[in-house]
Amino acid sequence: MPLRLPPLSPLRFFEAAGRHRSFKLAAAELNVTPSAVSHGIVGLEQALGVELFIREPRRLSLTPEGADYLPYVSEALSLIAMGTQRLPNHRANRTIAVSCAPTLASRWLLPRLHGFSKRWPNVSVSVDTSRGQVGFPVDGFDFALRMSRAPVAGAAWTRLFGERLVPVCSPAYRDTLVDEAGAIDLRRATLIHVTPASEDWQAWLDGSGIAGVESAGGLRFDTIQLAFEAAIEGLGVALGRRPLVDRDLAAGTLVALSPEERIAQTAYWLVSSDGADHRPDLLGFKQWLLREAEAFEGCREP
CATH class of the missing domain: 3.40.190.10 (Periplasmic binding protein-like II)
Structure with a gap:
């Protein structure tokens, strides 16, 4: 007997809203209106027969059922995204998506990107400087450059400088x-x-x-x-x-x-998605960035 699954779009709305605890932030991430997110989740709740969120005037929180459901949906969407990325020739010319704080992007990363372009002339790089936690691979990012005192569990962290x-x-x-x-x-x-x-x-x-x-x-x-x-x-x-x-x-x-x-x-770290070492362009970007960081550290004043 085939599995009966909810439609994908409301599940994406629920996952993003549950992660951000906000319909507005979920809508901005998914490039839809907050009303679309709200209506989609209402439809999902009706289909499931449970309430997923507690809606208060200035606060959105998960119900116990929603909190229990969220990690399953997040993992399922991540597995779909990872499996799609690993398909042979899937979007071979896809842009490498990097999340980076604005000052680090403008003052350290951007002046060096021409070096990567020379090595990989057919690969594009997209740099997003908006703030917020990045969820791999659901958010569509391949890498994030972050400042932290130590690596955070759940992703591959490599110290830059x-x-x-x-x-x-x-x-x-x-x-x-x-x-x-x-x-x-x-x-x-x-x-x-x-x-x-x-x-x-x-x-x-x-x-x-x-x-x-x-x-x-x-x-x-x-x-x-x-x-x-x-x-x-x-x-x-x-x-x-x-x-x-x-x-x-x-x-x-x-x-x-x-x-x-x-x-x-604190230090700057490169955070990589799970599939970064399996695609040649992503592995090339990672290795190039680590070489740039190593060279930069080596030429700094003592």
């Missing part, structure tokens, strides 16, 4: 921080914070042993890029993150305020 922290500002702003003895006085500075960063000003101050600097105030931005731009405009002192700040230091638009560089506990 670490990060060093140093205060930076514009040359003109530096002049305003010089005290009568000719030393830099950070107590005079407006500190520029990056709100999502796990290691920010307090971590650098603690590691450097500098006392008397108020780290709670200042300006706050949600991206490293904006923090650097604010520092370039003379709005304060940002915590430079090398290698991301290296091009500004080389150009002189930003200057380091201290020789003291703190090695961050």
Whole structure:
């Protein structure tokens, strides 16, 4: 007797909404309207005869039945995606999809992509800088570049390189921080914070042993890029993150305020989908990126 399965589209709606705990975020991921996601899940609930979500005015959560059903649906969709990718000649010219934080993408990855294009001229690369957790392979990504203190279970993680922290500002702003003895006085500075960063000003101050600097105030931005731009405009002192700040230091638009560089506990990692080592183009991209990271680490200042 053939298995009776729910239609695929509502299952995709349910999986995405269950993962994000949001119809709106699921709709954005699947490129449909939130209304389509909501109606699709209502139809799925009617077909299954159970409620999958608890819908509250500002909160969406899974029912016990939904929480129990979600991992089965996620695994099933992942298996379908993985099996499809392993088919011979399946979308042989498919674009390699990479998820990467915007500042790392613009300041480290993009300037190097021409090297990959020379090696693989018939392979395209798509870089997505939107935030959010990536689910392999349901989300359609082949790789993700992430910052983390350690690998996370559930995917293949390979360390790329670490990060060093140093205060930076514009040359003109530096002049305003010089005290009568000719030393830099950070107590005079407006500190520029990056709100999502796990290691920010307090971590650098603690590691450097500098006392008397108020780290709670200042300006706050949600991206490293904006923090650097604010520092370039003379709005304060940002915590430079090398290698991301290296091009500004080389150009002189930003200057380091201290020789003291703190090695961050976090590092950049390449996260690979399960099938990355079975397709020549994906394996080629992975090997190329690891060589670029190794060469970059080798030429950095000690």
